[in-house]
Amino acid sequence: MKNNIIILGGGQAGIYAAREIRQNDSKSNIKILGEENLLPYERPPLSKDFLLDKKKEEDLCFHSSDVLKNENIEFENISITKVDFENKKLFTKNDDVYIYDSLLISTGSENKKLTLDNNLKNDIYYLRNLEEAKKIKELVSNKNKITIIGGGFIGLEIASSLSQLQKKVIVIEIDNQLMGRIIPKQIADLVQNTHIEHGNEIILNKQIEKITKKNGDYEILLNDNSLIETDFIIAGIGSTPTVKLFENTNLKLDNGIVTNQFCETSIKDVYAAGDVSNFYHPLYERNMRLESYQHAQNHGICAGKNIAGVKTEYTSIPWMWSDQFNLNLQLTGICNDYDEIIERGNDINNGVIYFFLKNKIIRGACGLGIAGKIGRDIRITSKLSEKNTIVDKQILSDQNQKLNKLIQK
Amino acid sequence: MSEENWIEVGSTDSIEEEDLIRFDHQDKTFCVYKLTDGFYATDGICTHEAVHLEDGLVMDDEIECPMHQGIFNIKSGEALSPPACEDLKTYPVKVDNNKIFIKID
Structure with a gap:
């Protein structure tokens, strides 16, 4: 049967869902509605290789317009301002109407903004999309002392890039460790040391009291009364799911759009995937919301299958990475629900991994190493975790023993 | 096919089954794999970002990049999973x- 399938949100989850639907359904109309006037593109390079000029705008798109054309997937740059789930309609501000049979919501997430009591809103920069990355890249070229508010992945990746551009960088973090929302302190401390070795200043446990503009530069007053002078401010203080459009509808929201393991929302024929979805994970037996490259891709693919009628549970083990300086950080599974920690390696040149076990089963692992050094072990850990394998702790802790032997085929 | 183009990598027992070794020759890096049905060779650097595939995971006929989990078919070099989108170059292998x-080449 030929259906109208609309994908609301032109990011990674959206494009992977579209292509997966087409793999399973050659007839239906598939249309992606995106708010950016650009085909879906990769965001990870924006804070790294794009700022460093190692990757250009044209290197970022997942797929060319030819691929979309060949697969008969339409992409339209349009903003939807109202939804009518009952009648399966989407509206633009000009009251143009889009009618769907199945809808995938992949609107992603958006940056939290600093609450400032003065008129500095346009002076603080954030990085999520290409336009913002271009702006930061252009403006920092003649700045020297840059302050980053927030010591999470995005802030630290920008700090690493700007340091490589010979800028003086200060990172202010409210928590008592970097990347505290998901990264274990053991690894966060190693990352912190690396930033300090490269000349970045890391300030922990401090809140911003006030920011004052002075002769084009800024003074940041912290809650211990210390004052930081800076000539450019970037903030990366987390994100929230993009759900404003659905707030006054019947769609069930709770830290994003609530979905089951099949990407189905509380409304029939409406699915959600990627950052915007608070999905049920059968392995962990709870809902979670993830903001990562791998999740956006795999969740999009899973939604695509389900929309096309191939009933598929989402069981992907969470995995994410961050590249800072010459280091690659990776996390798999969940690292905050454990009764035992096992360390593998003690030198980041060869890679350091912490495994988090509960009832002898690996729940998660987080590692840091020179590019590539921890990837294989982290990947094997994902597989062990997925199969609930009880592991030999001796092998886990001994870097001279390969983890491949723990995988049961 | 002239004999000069064939470069010796090492002995067949230098690679465990379903594993790989890195082989550097002149200014290039290669990976040589032992799969269940024989030996194969590819470029040693991921096509996505400059990272050595020697630290990657070999599973069945696939090599997964250790940095960002791009996956390639070892026999054809085909990029199977993003962020890898450019195929990996493969090379003929013989055992003597x-x-x-x-x-x-």
Whole structure:
């Protein structure tokens, strides 16, 4: 049967869902509605290789317009301002109407903004999309002392890039460790040391009291009364799911759009995937919301299958990475629900991994190493975790023993 | 096919099954794999970002990049999973007297 399938949100989850639907359904109309006037593109390079000029705008798109054309997937740059789930309609501000049979919501997430009591809103920069990355890249070229508010992945990746551009960088973090929302302190401390070795200043446990503009530069007053002078401010203080459009509808929201393991929302024929979805994970037996490259891709693919009628549970083990300086950080599974920690390696040149076990089963692992050094072990850990394998702790802790032997085929 | 193009990599027992070794020759890096049905060779650097595939995971006929989990088919070099989208170059391999040779063009 030929259906109208609309994908609301032109990011990674959206494009992977579209292509997966087409793999399973050659007839239906598939249309992606995106708010950016650009085909879906990769965001990870924006804070790294794009700022460093190692990757250009044209290197970022997942797929060319030819691929979309060949697969008969339409992409339209349009903003939807109202939804009518009952009648399966989407509206633009000009009251143009889009009618769907199945809808995938992949609107992603958006940056939290600093609450400032003065008129500095346009002076603080954030990085999520290409336009913002271009702006930061252009403006920092003649700045020297840059302050980053927030010591999470995005802030630290920008700090690493700007340091490589010979800028003086200060990172202010409210928590008592970097990347505290998901990264274990053991690894966060190693990352912190690396930033300090490269000349970045890391300030922990401090809140911003006030920011004052002075002769084009800024003074940041912290809650211990210390004052930081800076000539450019970037903030990366987390994100929230993009759900404003659905707030006054019947769609069930709770830290994003609530979905089951099949990407189905509380409304029939409406699915959600990627950052915007608070999905049920059968392995962990709870809902979670993830903001990562791998999740956006795999969740999009899973939604695509389900929309096309191939009933598929989402069981992907969470995995994410961050590249800072010459280091690659990776996390798999969940690292905050454990009764035992096992360390593998003690030198980041060869890679350091912490495994988090509960009832002898690996729940998660987080590692840091020179590019590539921890990837294989982290990947094997994902597989062990997925199969609930009880592991030999001796092998886990001994870097001279390969983890491949723990995988049961 | 002239004999000069075949470069000796090492002995066949230098690679465990379903594993790989890195082989550097002149200014290039290669990976040589032992799969259940024989030996194979590819470029040693991921096509996505400059990272050595020697630290990647070999599973069945696939090599997964250790940095961002891009996946390639070892036999064809085909990029199977993002962020890898450019195929990996492959090279002919032969075994002679328990020694592995790859043909570099």
